[in-house]
Amino acid sequence: MDLTSFTQYVLSGLVIGVIYALMAVSITFVHGMMKIVNWSMGEFYMIGCFVQYLLVTRFVGPDLWVLGIPVAFCLVFLFGMGIQRYLLRPMFMGEAERLDEYATIITITLMVLFRNLAIIIGGPYQYSVPDYFPPTDLGPLPISGNRFMALVGTVLILGVFYFVMKKTWAGRALQGMSQNRIGIQTAGINVRRLDEIAFGIGVGLAAAAGALLAPVFLVWAESGSVPTMKGFEIIVIGGLGSIPGSIIAALLLGLIESLGSVYISSVYRDLFGFVFLILILVFRPNGLFGERERLA
Amino acid sequence: MTLLWGLGMNKSRRQFFMTIGVLAVIAALLPLELGEFYVHVVAIGFFYVMLAVSWNLLAGYAGQLSLAHHAFAAVGGYGSALLLQYGSEALKIDIPLWICIPFGAFVAGLVGYGLGSVCLNMRRIYLAVTTWAFAESFRLWVISEYEITRGDLGLSTELIFDTSDPTPFYYVFLAGTIFCLWVVFEIIRSPAGFYLRALRDDEEAAQAMGVDTVRWKRFAFTVSSAMAGFAGTLQAHYIGLLTPTPIKFNEMAIILIMVIAGGLRSFWGPALGAMFIQVVSEALRDYSEYRMVLFAVMVIIIMRVYREGLFGMLRDGMAKLPSLSASGST
Numbered sequence: 091m092d093l094t095s096f097t098q099y100v101l102s103g104l105v106i107g108v109i110y111a112l113m114a115v116s117i118t119f120v121h122g123m124m125k126i127v128n129w130s131m132g133e134f135y136m137i138g139c140f141v142q143y144l145l146v147t148r149f150v151g152p153d154l155w156v157l158g159i160p161v162a163f164c165l166v167f168l169f170g171m172g173i174q175r176y177l178l179r180p181m182f183m184g185e186a187e188r189l190d191e192y193a194t195i196i197t198i199t200l201m202v203l204f205r206n207l208a209i210i211i212g213g214p215y216q217y218s219v220p221d222y223f224p225p226t227d228l229g230p231l232p233i234s235g236n237r238f239m240a241l242v243g244t245v246l247i248l249g250v251f252y253f254v255m256k257k258t259w260a261g262r263a264l265q266g267m268s269q270n271r272i273g274i275q276t277a278g279i280n281v282r283r284l285d286e287i288a289f290g291i292g293v294g295l296a297a298a299a300g301a302l303l304a305p306v307f308l309v310w311a312e313s314g315s316v317p318t319m320k321g322f323e324i325i326v327i328g329g330l331g332s333i334p335g336s337i338i339a340a341l342l343l344g345l346i347e348s349l350g351s352v353y354i355s356s357v358y359r360d361l362f363g364f365v366f367l368i369l370i371l372v373f374r375p376n377g378l379f380g381e382r383e384r385l386a
Numbered sequence: 387m388t389l390l391w392g393l394g395m396n397k398s399r400r401q402f403f404m405t406i407g408v409l410a411v412i413a414a415l416l417p418l419e420l421g422e423f424y425v426h427v428v429a430i431g432f433f434y435v436m437l438a439v440s441w442n443l444l445a446g447y448a449g450q451l452s453l454a455h456h457a458f459a460a461v462g463g464y465g466s467a468l469l470l471q472y473g474s475e476a477l478k479i480d481i482p483l484w485i486c487i488p489f490g491a492f493v494a495g496l497v498g499y500g501l502g503s504v505c506l507n508m509r510r511i512y513l514a515v516t517t518w519a520f521a522e523s524f525r526l527w528v529i530s531e532y533e534i535t536r537g538d539l540g541l542s543t544e545l546i547f548d549t550s551d552p553t554p555f556y557y558v559f560l561a562g563t564i565f566c567l568w569v570v571f572e573i574i575r576s577p578a579g580f581y582l583r584a585l586r587d588d589e590e591a592a593q594a595m596g597v598d599t600v601r602w603k604r605f606a607f608t609v610s611s612a613m614a615g616f617a618g619t620l621q622a623h624y625i626g627l628l629t630p631t632p633i634k635f636n637e638m639a640i641i642l643i644m645v646i647a648g649g650l651r652s653f654w655g656p657a658l659g660a661m662f663i664q665v666v667s668e669a670l671r672d673y674s675e676y677r678m679v680l681f682a683v684m685v686i687i688i689m690r691v692y693r694e695g696l697f698g699m700l701r702d703g704m705a706k707l708p709s710l711s712a713s714g715s716t
Contacts (some may be wrong), residue, residue: 127511180690190511191451195646196689202639203682206675315635319522326515357530364523368504371516375507 094230099348101231105241107344109306112244112299113317114324114336115251120292122268122331124285126178126193131321132314133204134170134293138162138300139309140212143219146304152220158301159243166297167290173200174289179282208311219305236305243302248337251295264288268331323363327370329377339378342366402571405654406564413560417553424668426552429624431664432559436566436617438644438656440610443570446651447579448606449586453514454501455614456637457521458494460630462615463622464528464535466490467543472534483546487619494615495608502607506600518635525633540629543622555624562620566613567657573609574653582606646685649695658697 113135120128142158150157177200181192223235255261266274267284275281299317307313320343328339343363350362370377417425441455466486474481501520505513528535535541547554573579581602584592593599622628640663648659663681670677688695694702 121511125511127514177686177690188449190514191445191449192689194451194453194514195642196686198639198642199646199682199685199689202636202643202678203686205636206678206682209675210679322515322518326512326519330511358526361523361526361530364519364526367519368516368523371508371512372504375512 097229098231099352100345101229102233103345103348104341105228105231105233105237105344106348107341108244109237109240109303110317110320110324110344111337111340112247112302113296113321114328114340115248115333116292116295116299117318117321118325118328118331118333118336119295120289121325122333123264123288123292124178124193126181126190127197127322128289128292129194129197129318130200130204131293131296132316132318133201133208134166134296134314135300135303135317136204136208136309136311136314137166137169138297139219139304139313140208140300141165141297142301142304143217143309146219152222155219155222158304159247159298162297162301163294167294170293171286171290173293174286178289179285205311205314212311214311216308216310218308222305234306240302240306244299247295247298247302260284260287264291319360320363323367326367326377327363329379332377332379335377335379399571399575406567410560410564414557417556422552425556427665427668428661429552429556429559430621431661432556432563433617433621434641434644434660434664435563435657436620437614437641438648438660439566439570440613440617441641442645442650442656443573443582443613444606444610446645446656447574447586448582448603450502450505450603450606451514452501452505452517452607452610453635453638454517454521454524455610455641457524457633458498458611458614459618459621460528460628460633461497461524461611462490462494462618463628464490464541465493465615466619467541467622467628468534470543471541483544483623487616487623490619490622491612491616494618495612498611498615499604499608501611502604505607506603521633521635521638525630528630528633535628535630538630540627542627545626546620546623552624559620559624562616563657566616569609569613571653578602578605643681643685646688647681647695649697650693652694652697655695655697658700659695662696 113131117128117131120126120131141162142155145158145161146152146155177196178193181189181196221234221236222239225235226233226238228238228241255265263274263279263284264287266277266279267281267288271281274284296317300314303317307316324339324343325336327343328335328337343366346362346366347359351359354362413428416428420428437455437459441452444455445451466483466489469489470481470483470486501517505516508516529537531537532539546558573582581592581597582605584595584597585599585602585606589599641660644660644663645656646659647663648657649655667677667681670680692698
């Protein structure tokens with residue numbers, strides 16, 4: 091095995107890792123803020139894919155594909171706020187016996203709902219979005235233009251996300267909420283309102299990922315299931331609620347899948363992540379960068 | 387009457403046996419009225435009743451919201467079918483089905499014990515994610531080890547009865563369902579049932595009161611997985627073909643919808659919900675996606691408005707007719 095091809099494998103693994111990262115960040119963000127796991131995250135990704143497909147093929151044309159990402163983000167942001175307000179908020183109002191159980195049931199049901207609605211609207215067909223960008227080279231690695239754009243786009247979106255979280259008032263409030271939901275109420279922050287914003291941002295990021303990755307993977311009713319699978323693996327490996335952890339874990343997972351399928355067997359490609367995940371859970375139950383869960 | 391039932395039977399147990407006896411007689415007479423297709427539908431409905439009731443034991447009573455129940459059904463099915471195929475080859479005898487079916491259930495129980503042990507220290511979200519990861523890895527394993535399991539092509543296996551008429555299978559499923567309901571009922575009534583509920587409501591408090599939480603968590607996982615595996619083996623030897631498709635997460639979502647629709651944490655609720663969803667969804671077969679949307683909306687409404695589910699509605703309706711008030715739940 092020579093050095094060039096090894097570098098190529100490493101690079102392609104890292105590219106895949108970056109592509110996974112956005113989805114993982116969106117899942118872990120919602121968990122960090124609201125202490126729930128959103129099982130329907132892949133369906134918001136799928137909505138993002140469809141928004142992008144409709145925009146590119148029906149409305150603005152393939153040249154303005156960049157528009158699809160903010161449009162998908164904004165639409166799904168508003169939609170997510172509505173869902174949080176009318177379906178998930180009751181769990182914080184003392185109506186549900188156990189928050190996590192209520193949230194799991196509601197979000198799994200939403201997954202079934204959206205998936206089947208998508209089949210009703212879009213049919214069981216797989217759509218493909220026209221290419222964003224011609225093939226190009228990344229160092230020694232020839233890469234498809236779509237993947238290259240997904241890489242650049244993810245880095246940009248994560249950069250904006252980082253900026254919002256660190257520099258704006260809402261971002262700081264959200265950081266506070268992830269540390270202590272009761273504590274920030276004493277600082278006069280409306281937690282209910284912030285929950286809506288947090289959930290909206292979380293699902294919006296998933297939709298942005300969907301819009302960005304629409305040409306890399308196919309667009310159809312179940313296009314959310316693979317990103318959700320990878321996303322969950324990543325957030326558990328990185329530690330639930332830790333955003334840097336999930337980015338690092340995404341890169342690690344990409345590397346493991348890429349190198350594992352070359353050096354062990356490509357048949358097991360999708361299994362590596364799960365084996366890694368179970369090992370992590372056995373030896374480091376809180377993930378690589380997770381903090382110990384506090385008992386309320 | 388008191389004398390007759392006085393042999394170690396208290397009121398709730400008597401009520402249980404009377405209810406299940408009436409239901410069993412009705413169910414046993416049904417194939418005379420129903421066409422062949424609906425006999426098949428109701429038989430599969432019994433399969434889901436077994437899954438729903440055992441999942442309710444784990445998630446509803448013990449509070450361990452596992453998302454791997456559909457995988458345990460498949461573990462049982464594959465366990466039995468693989469023993470039948472490879473065990474018979476290795477030993478050069480035909481292993482009879484009455485060994486294979488308990489073996490499948492046993493394997494599922496064993497795997498459930500293992501998964502329960504891995505999850506001992508995991509709370510809530512970690513538990514859900516870990517069990518989900520187990521189910522997905524099992525599915526991927528079945529697909530990738532196609533030399534053993536025949537992957538997506540499907541592993542064909544022997545039928546219990548050598549006929550295409552669903553009626554004899556119907557009675558096997560009915561008997562299996564009655565057995566599962568009885569086991570769950572006895573567990574819930576026994577001290578074990580109270581330990582499980584204590585575990586669900588407050589693990590620390592239960593521990594402080596001297597409940598061996600480790601032991602009872604494993605117990606809940608093992609029993610409910612074995613039951614799911616049992617249902618899975620019956621289904622495998624009824625359909626005659628095992629594929630990885632039922633290990634998809636959609637199947638777990640269906641079990642969850644059935645249990646919630648019927649009423650989580652009630653004894654009869656999940657059984658009612660499973661049968662209701664199965665029969666309605668077969669009746670609406672022509673509108674395949676619309677029916678799932680309908681069920682999802684129904685579950686959301688139940689979660690938001692009336693947590694007791696269909697069984698709760700039925701019970702409240704019955705309570706208005708005092709003489710017929712239905713039997714207990716928690």
